[in-house]
Amino acid sequence: MKKLLSLFLMGLLVFVLAACTANENAGNETEQPDGEDTETAEKVLYLNNGQEPTSFDPPIGFDSVSWQALNNLMEGLTRLGKNHEPEAAIAENWDLSDDGKTYTFHIRENAKWSNGDDVTAGDFVFAWKRLLNPETGSPAAFLGYFIEGGEAFNNGEGSADDVAVKAVDEKTFEVTLISPQEYFLSVISNPAFFPVNEKVAAENPEWFAEAETFVGNGPFNLAEWEHDSHFIMEKNDQYWDAENVKLDKVHWAMVDDTNTEYQMFQAGDLDTSDVPADLSEQLFGEGKVEVVDQAGDYFYRFNVTKEPFQNENIRKAFAMAVDQQQIVDFVTKGQEKPAYGFVSYGFTDPSGNDFRETAGDLVKTDAEEAKKLLAQGMEEEGYDTLPEVTLTYSTSDAHKKIAETLQQMFKDNLGVEVQLANMEWNVFAEEQSALKFQLSRSSFLADYADPINFLENFQTGHSMNRTGWSNAEYDQLIQNAKNEADEAARYDMMYEAEKILMDEMPIIPIHFYNQVFMQNESVSGIVRHPVGYMELKWADKN
Structure with a gap:
């Protein structure tokens, strides 16, 4: 009886939140039949981001409080897979020159932005040069120094034209490195190398600052963002691999106190939680903690x-x-x-x-x-x-x-x-x-x-x-x-x-x-990479 009551209350909470926070995307949600629990119909994952993201602008949000969400709102040429190794993402395949320095990426024909635009090679050229542009002030610019001309441009000693990235055609992107790099495909899975919709950025340089203007190309859209409170992601139907995305929504709280986070987890308001230090011995002993x-x-x-x-x-x-x-x-x-x-x-x-x-x-x-x-x-x-x-x-x-x-x-x-x-x-x-x-x-x-x-x-x-x-x-x-x-x-x-x-x-x-974390037993498929960000593309909640 308690379990049924808990499910009912959780469903009621989701319904109330949806009513209170409805935005322009709300009309796309399917109306539920009478008597059907919203939580049963929608798979909503509840996570805690800890605090306000620094930025959802890929070259600026260079920290864990931005990466966790950004890595699921956008996608680069490669993505770290379930085994933490880089795999094809927006690029369906690539070629490597005999000298190991030039990569030619072939972008998927069905790679789309959340507004329906095609993801193009030009979007990557624009984004990577912007990452290296000293005027951008990106803390991640150094990651692009392996690109021929990248460091000189970032240091003010070269120009954008010297950066060896180019769009061979709409769906073919080429980059030349200063030397062969064993870890190149892993590096470019980092959010700093995500593409940016050049047309959108030209029309609104602050496109990343609000949910209403955000345009991504990942498994989820940014549906709502109440700054310093919470943000909500919804499944992106324009995503090239949308059929394998199981969650409908991800609700992110911003709670920077571990004890409060744990209490929310215990109450069913969060699906994962860090472990409060004061309770670690007990929780480890009870086998409730994953490492x-x-x-x-x-x-x-x-x-x-x-x-x-x-x-x-x-x-x-x-x-x-x-x-x-x-x-x-x-x-x-x-x-x-x-x-x-x-x-x-x-x-x-x-x-x-x-x-x-x-x-x-x-x-x-x-x-x-x-x-x-x-x-x-x-x-x-x-x-x-x-x-x-x-x-x-x-x-x-x-x-x-x-x-x-x-x-x-x-x-x-x-x-x-x-x-x-x-x-x-x-x-x-x-x-x-x-x-x-x-x-x-x-x-x-x-x-x-x-x-x-x-x-x-x-x-x-x-x-x-x-x-x-x-x-x-x-x-x-x-x-x-x-x-x-x-x-x-x-x-x-x-x-x-x-x-x-x-x-x-x-x-x-x-x-x-x-x-170190605890996780709702009904949640599966979250991939936590050693390099510091998580994948929700394969996550599920029953």
């Missing part, structure tokens, strides 16, 4: 342009005062692996060894050594008293707990009183990029499956660097690795580069990510 791999790090960035972290020994002192094992055991409690380097587990070198295991532990917890390094660094800088340090994090209960733990570790192991500050994500991201903080929380989820993606973040001037750190030898190693065809030599360069990074310590690794 899957994810390639990425939770870490802290030093700003080497601000006192006192211009000093390498002071940075090392703070890093060695942190006990990563204690954090994963007693704070996050999600079975994460502590991070003693930056590149995560899961990447196999040509010898068959895991990158992380071969590189080893490049930072260690050592309170006594940390105190010595702090004293040495202060002497080098002429400090009698260490300048005040503020640790800044983006607002979240999970981030707060880690920040408070670090604060206590710095006090216990260094005798340093660190102040805490927090701010909302969008403001935080802008301030961090502008190097406004001394020490700040950060994260990285791999954009594609290769260690170079982790390490390229800290090249001089890179949009993801956000530390002010620069090392010419490191820069050269990364550049050489990107152009190296011999895999053994390439991995050796990456091992050496990571050692330089961790020797100079512009960051404090905390833990490697995994995906």
Whole structure:
């Protein structure tokens, strides 16, 4: 009886929400027969995005809070499949030149935009050049540097005409790389490489900002977007593979508190939930938690342009005062692996060894050594008293707990009183990029499956660097690795580069990510990729 009542109430809730949030697409919904439960007729998945997406503009929404939805609203030439490997998507097939540098993609004849327009090769040319255009200010532009002429255009040293992408015809797109890239097809599955409808963008440069104007080419449409509250996606009937999309709608909440999210899951208002740290032991013990791999790090960035972290020994002192094992055991409690380097587990070198295991532990917890390094660094800088340090994090209960733990570790192991500050994500991201903080929380989820993606973040001037750190030898190693065809030599360069990074310590690794979640038993087919975004194309709900 309780189950029937619950189903009735859920159906009633969906009906009420549909009535309250009806928009211009509401007329396309089939009227339900009397007595038929709306939830039975419609498959609606309820998810939590955590917070407002940064942007649904592909080259700008370069973060997990944008990717999760954007990856299902749009689609690139390739898509990561159920096995996390790239497969044909908008491109039905492609050819590769003998030198391994030129790809020719053949776009599906039935590839359509949600407004009915054809997806063309010109849309990809427009989008990829826009990604690289310095005026766009894309944080993802560096991903296009493997395209001939891409880096020069983005750095203001070349023109858009020099970027080696072209439309051979309406449905044939060609790109030439600076050198063969083993991971190219994986890279271009990233949302940064999604096409943009050139005609729509010309008529409305802010086409991505509201549901009413959004035009995508993925499995779902953006039907409703109430900013800072929720957004709703509906199945896109124009999608080339619509017959294999099982869900009718996906409703995304924006709740940044894990405990609230869990309560909503328990009440049936969400179909998935993160695991509150305070309940993790109980929920893991009850077998209610699923864990899957994810390639990425939770870490802290030093700003080497601000006192006192211009000093390498002071940075090392703070890093060695942190006990990563204690954090994963007693704070996050999600079975994460502590991070003693930056590149995560899961990447196999040509010898068959895991990158992380071969590189080893490049930072260690050592309170006594940390105190010595702090004293040495202060002497080098002429400090009698260490300048005040503020640790800044983006607002979240999970981030707060880690920040408070670090604060206590710095006090216990260094005798340093660190102040805490927090701010909302969008403001935080802008301030961090502008190097406004001394020490700040950060994260990285791999954009594609290769260690170079982790390490390229800290090249001089890179949009993801956000530390002010620069090392010419490191820069050269990364550049050489990107152009190296011999895999053994390439991995050796990456091992050496990571050692330089961790020797100079512009960051404090905390833990490697995994995906820990609970899921409604009636939900199946959600694919969670290690590189940080999910596929709902194959999801179902019974």
